[in-house]
Amino acid sequence: MSDRTLLLAGNWKMNHDHLEAISSVQKLAWALEDAKLDGTQCDVVVIPPFTDIRSVQTLIQGDKLWLTYGAQDVSQYEPGAHTGEIAASFLSRLGCTYVVIGHSERRANNHETNDVVAAKVKAALAQGITPILCIGESLEQRQEKTHVDFTLTQLEESLSGFDSAALEGIVIAYEPVWAIGTGETATADDAAEMAAAIRAHLEEKYGSALASSTRILYGGSVKTDNVAEILASDDVDGALVGGASLNGPDFAALCKAAVAK
Numbered sequence: 001m002s003d004r005t006l007l008l009a010g011n012w013k014m015n016h017d018h019l020e021a022i023s024s025v026q027k028l029a030w031a032l033e034d035a036k037l038d039g040t041q042c043d044v045v046v047i048p049p050f051t052d053i054r055s056v057q058t059l060i061q062g063d064k065l066w067l068t069y070g071a072q073d074v075s076q077y078e079p080g081a082h083t084g085e086i087a088a089s090f091l092s093r094l095g096c097t098y099v100v101i102g103h104s105e106r107r108a109n110n111h112e113t114n115d116v117v118a119a120k121v122k123a124a125l126a127q128g129i130t131p132i133l134c135i136g137e138s139l140e141q142r143q144e145k146t147h148v149d150f151t152l153t154q155l156e157e158s159l160s161g162f163d164s165a166a167l168e169g170i171v172i173a174y175e176p177v178w179a180i181g182t183g184e185t186a187t188a189d190d191a192a193e194m195a196a197a198i199r200a201h202l203e204e205k206y207g208s209a210l211a212s213s214t215r216i217l218y219g220g221s222v223k224t225d226n227v228a229e230i231l232a233s234d235d236v237d238g239a240l241v242g243g244a245s246l247n248g249p250d251f252a253a254l255c256k257a258a259v260a261k
């Protein structure tokens with residue numbers, strides 16, 4: 001068993017306005033308490049839309065909840081004339097611990113290349129925010145059995161220009177695109193294979209200290225009833241959860257199942 005802390009991150013995507021966010025986080029906190037979970041067993045993170053973050057911050061800080069929170073994206077730019085962008089410094093002022101970078105939905109819908117993703121990683125790190133860097137292959141690439149090469153190239157290019165000291169604490173989320181929101185889940189062996197390949201790549205490029213301390217998540221149709229199996233490998237340190245994180249008590253049940261694995 002590794003000494004990396006289990007991480008369960010709920011990416012709400014474009015769901016829940018700020019009022020729904022308050023209700024969802026409150027119910028999540030109560031359900032986690034009922035389940036007797038606290039920050040000693042796992043890290044639980046909510047990743048709401050930008051418009052909810054201030055409300056989530058106020059609730060978490062006001063009620064002294066042990067949950068942390070983050071954002072779903074960040075701009076690679078400094079504050080300035082960039083309509084619609086959100087600077088890393090703004091997220092830092094809102095107390096965000098994490099930011100999801102390079103999610104496949106943004107890579108596909110917003111044409112985010114690995115270069116753009118690397119620039120966003122740099123912007124987040126400069127503000128002390130932990131990137132949750134998303135990588136993963138398409139169905140076609142998996143069928144062609146090029147999934148490992150493709151995913152490791154994404155990793156390498158998305159982290160280009162950083163040394164191991166800069167990347168300390170970064171989280172990598174392996175999310176096969178074909179498993180996101182489809183109900184299709186990679187098998188535990190698929191998740192384990194890629195997590196091991198990612199860790200080996202980190203060791204080769206950055207050394208054993210970074211490789212052994214970096215948390216690697218799996219994402220793609222993770223639910224309460226499959227999370228324990230997905231987390232079976234010692235190389236898989238948690239999950240990036242979409243749909244199953246929207247309902248607070250359901251997400252707490254998933255966290256409980258993950259801790260009990």
Ligand SMILES: O=C[C@H](O)COP(=O)(O)O
Pocket residue numbers: 011103175179180181182183219220221222240241242243244
């Ligand atoms: O960021 C989360 C992932 O895209 C997984 O989403 P999902 O659990 O709804 O498949």
